Amino acid sequence: MTYRLKKLYKVIAVLGVLIASPSSAHATVNIFACTPEWAALAEDIGGAHVKVKAATTAQQDVHHIRAKPSLLAAMRQADLVFCTGASLEIGWLPILVKKAGGPNVQPETEGWLMAADYVEKIGMMEHADRSMGHVHPEGNPHIHLNPHNILTIAEVLSTRLALIDPDHRADYQANFARFSDAWDKNIVTWQKQGAMLNGQKFVVYHNAWAYLLQWLNMDAAASLEPKPGIPPSAAHLEKLLTTLKGQNVRAIIVTPYENRKAAEWLSTRLNIPILDLPFTVGGNTEATNLTRLFDVTLGTLTAQKVHKNE
Amino acid sequence: MSRQLLLATLSVVALNTSPALASNQSDIDALRAEVAAMQNAYQSKIQALENKIATLEQKQTSQIAAIAPAAGTNAAQSIPATSKRRINDNSFNPEIGVILQGKYQNFSEKEGDIAGFALGEEGERGDEGFGIDETELNFSANIDNLFRGSTTIGLHEHHGETEVEIEEAYVETLSLPYGLHGKAGRFFAELGYLNSHHSHADDFADRPLTNRVFLNNNYNDDGGQLSLILPTEIYAEIGAGVYRGEDYPAGGADGNDFGTWSAYGRVGGDIGDNASWRFGLSTLQSDKVSRDGNEDTVNFTGDSDLYIADLRMVYAPTGNNADQELSLQGEYFYRDEDGTYEDSDAGTGAINYDGHQSGWYAQGVYKFAPQWRFGARYSELYNGDTPTGLNGSALDDGGHDPWAAAAMLDWTNSEFSRARLQYNREELANGHEDNQIILQYIMSLGAHGAHAY
Structure with missing residues (x-):
C-alpha cells in the first residue's frame, strides 16, 4: 500500500468515526416509501408530522425500477425508509441506500422498516434455485393485500415514528388508534362481503395476489407466468387453456402494471372475464387510499355483473 | 430404524431363549402369538410417542409464529424477528x-x-x-x-x-x-x-x-x-x-x-x-x-x-x-x-x-x-x-x-x-x-x- 492510499483510508476511517449520534430533533420526518401502499399508510399514521415520498406508482412494477436520480435525491433526505423487504426491492433499493442513505436509515437501524419482516409470509423456501424463476426464498413479499397485515404494520410504524420523532409520540399513537378502530370495522365488513369468494377459482398473472387469496380463501387456479418473473409464453398459455377448460374459473385478475395481452388471449378462449384490480393505492381513480383500495378490490371481485373483455 | 432394530432384537431374544423347550408345534404357535402381541404393544406405544412429539413440535412452531410478529410490534426498536431463518456458518461468506x-x-x-x-x-x-x-x-x-x-x-x-x-x-x-x-x-x-x-x-x-x-x-x-x-x-x-x-x-x-x-x-x-x-x-x-x-x-x-x-x-x-x-x-x-x-x-x-x-x-x-x-x-x-x-x-x-x-x-x-x-x-x-x-x-x-x- 502506498503512502497516499494509506492516507486516504485514514481520511475515510475518520469520516466513518464522525458518524456519531443520531439527531433527535426533527421538524418533519422525511419518509422514503418504496410503494404506494406504504406511502398511504405513512400519511395515515404520520399525519402532519411527516413528508412522504412514494418511490413508485401503482402503474409500475416494483420488481423493475431503476435507481434513478430523483430517488437518490429522495433517499438523501430520508429519516425513515419504509419498504416491503423480502427482496422485493432488491434490484434498486440497496444501491440507493448505499449511495445516498445516511447512517440513520441503514438496515437494522430505527430508520429502516421492512414491512415483510413483521408478518407471517407465504411460501418461505429452504432451497431456492434460479431455474425456478424470480423467486423470493424469504417468502412471497406481496403482503399488503391481507388487511390484517396492514394493521400489524400500522402499529409497527406508529412505534417506529415515535422513536424517530419522540416529540410527537402522542400524535402517532392517536393516529394509530383512530386508524386501528376504523380498520377493524372495515375488516369485518370486507370479510362479510368477501365470504362469497370462498373456494372460488381465479387465474392470476404473477403470484402477487397470494395474500388476498389466502385471506378470503380464494383458489389460485393458475399463473399466466410459467415461472415467477418469466413473461407468459405461447406454450404455457396453450397448456393453461387445456387444464383450465371445464374448470369453473371465475375470472383472471391483473394488476395495473401487468401486460394484459396474455390475459386477454386466455379470457376470450375460456370465456371468462378479466378483472382489473387496483392492486395498490392509485391503481385506479377510485383507489385513492388504503380503505378505498380494499373497498374497490372487494367490490370488483364480488360484482355480480363483471366486465367482460371482448 | 431403531424401532425395527428393537423389535428384531426382541423377537430374536424371545425365540432364542426357548428353542429347546419349544418341542411341539403348539408351543411354537403360542410363542409366535406372544411375540406378535409384544410387537403390537410396542408398535402402539411408539405410535403414541410419535404423535406426542408431533403435537409438541406443532405447538412450538405456532408459538414461534405468534411471538415473531408480536416481538416486532411491541418493541420496534429491537429489529424484527427474522430468527426463524436458519443461520449457517456460511451466512457471512461474501x-x-x-x-x-x-x-x-x-x-x-x-x-x-x-x-x-x-x-x-x-x-x-x-x-x-x-x-x-x-x-x-x-x-x-x-x-x-x-x-x-x-x-x-x-x-x-x-x-x-x-x-x-x-x-x-x-x-x-x-x-x-x-x-x-x-x-x-x-x-x-x-x-x-x-x-x-x-x-x-x-x-x-x-x-x-x-x-x-x-x-x-x-x-x-x-x-x-x-x-x-x-x-x-x-x-x-x-x-x-x-x-x-x-x-x-x-x-x-x-x-x-x-x-x-x-x-x-x-x-x-x-x-x-x-x-x-x-x-x-x-x-x-x-x-x-x-x-x-x-x-x-x-x-x-x-x-x-x-x-x-x-x-x-x-x-x-x-x-x-x-x-x-x-x-x-x-x-x-x-x-x-x-x-x-x-x-x-x-x-x-x-x-x-x-x-x-x-x-x-x-x-x-x-x-x-x-x-x-x-x-x-x-x-x-x-x-x-x-x-x-x-x-x-x-x-x-x-x-x-x-x-x-x-x-x-x-x-x-x-x-x-x-x-x-x-x-x-x-x-x-x-x-x-x-x-x-x-x-x-x-x-x-x-x-x-x-x-x-
Missing part, C-alpha cells in the same frame, strides 16, 4: 457472482487501427471467431456496519493468452452522513456515463469509439474517491478522486504524488412519471504520463487532460419499464495533451505535441417487448492538427474522421441471461470499411448486485 460472456465475431477488415489515435490494449478490436471474451468473478460483502468490500477479477483472452486482471478491489462506505460516499482501492472512476459500468451491463457488445480511444474501455486505477449528494429536491451530486496514475490514459506513474485526479458534477431528475434524466460533466487530469499504445509501438509522454459531458434519458409509458422502455444516451469527449508522441513503427522519434482530440457517441435502445430490445449507436472521432513530424505515423488521420455505427438486437430471458446479435460498420481510416457481425451471450451466476441508473 456474495459470489460469476459473469460468463461469450462471443463470436466476424470482421471483413484484417486491421482495426484507428487513424490518428493510439489505442490501449483493451480498447483494441477483439479477436475474430469464437471466444469466451471476458469472465468476471465478483466477491462482495459488508465488512461491518461502516464498510463494504468488493472485488472483481476479470479473466480476459488476449491473442490466445489468458490474462488475469484485478478490475476492481475496493472498500466503500455504507453509511456516511450528509450524503457523503467514499471509495478506496481500485475501482471504475466516475467519468461520464459508461466508465463506471461493468461491460456486462452495456447495451452493446463493444464500447463506442470514444471510450475505446480515450479511456481504453474503462479507467480503473488505484486511488480514492469521495462524492456528495446535495440536500436538494433535484438530484445534484459532486465528487472527486485521486489516483496512482497507472491506468490508461494515465500511465508510467512513479507513485510518489497525486499524479492523476478526477472531478465530476451531475444533476438529474424526473419529467413526470414517465421519464427521467441525468446530465454530468467530468474531467480526468493526468500529469507526467508515459503510456504506450498500439501494441507498444506508440508512446506518449506528457500531460493528458480529458473532459467529458454525458447525458442520459429514460422513457417508459407510466414509468413502467417491464414491457416498453426507451433509453437515450450520449457522451462528448475532449482531450487536451501536451508532451511528445513517438511512433516506433514509423520511426518518427519523439515529436513535440500540443494539441487536442475529441469525439462523441449517441445511442438509443428501445425495449419493444418484455424480453426484446433493439438499439442503434453512432460514434465519431476528430483528430486535431498533427505535427508534421508525425505525418505518416499512427497519429496521422490522413484527413479522415473515424466513425462507427452499430445496430443490435438482444433477448433477455430473465435478468440473469441475455443473448445479443450486433452489426457494426466501422470506417476507421481512409479506405477502411469494416463490416462486423458479433454474436454474444452474457450470463450472470450467483449473487448479482443491483445496477445503477
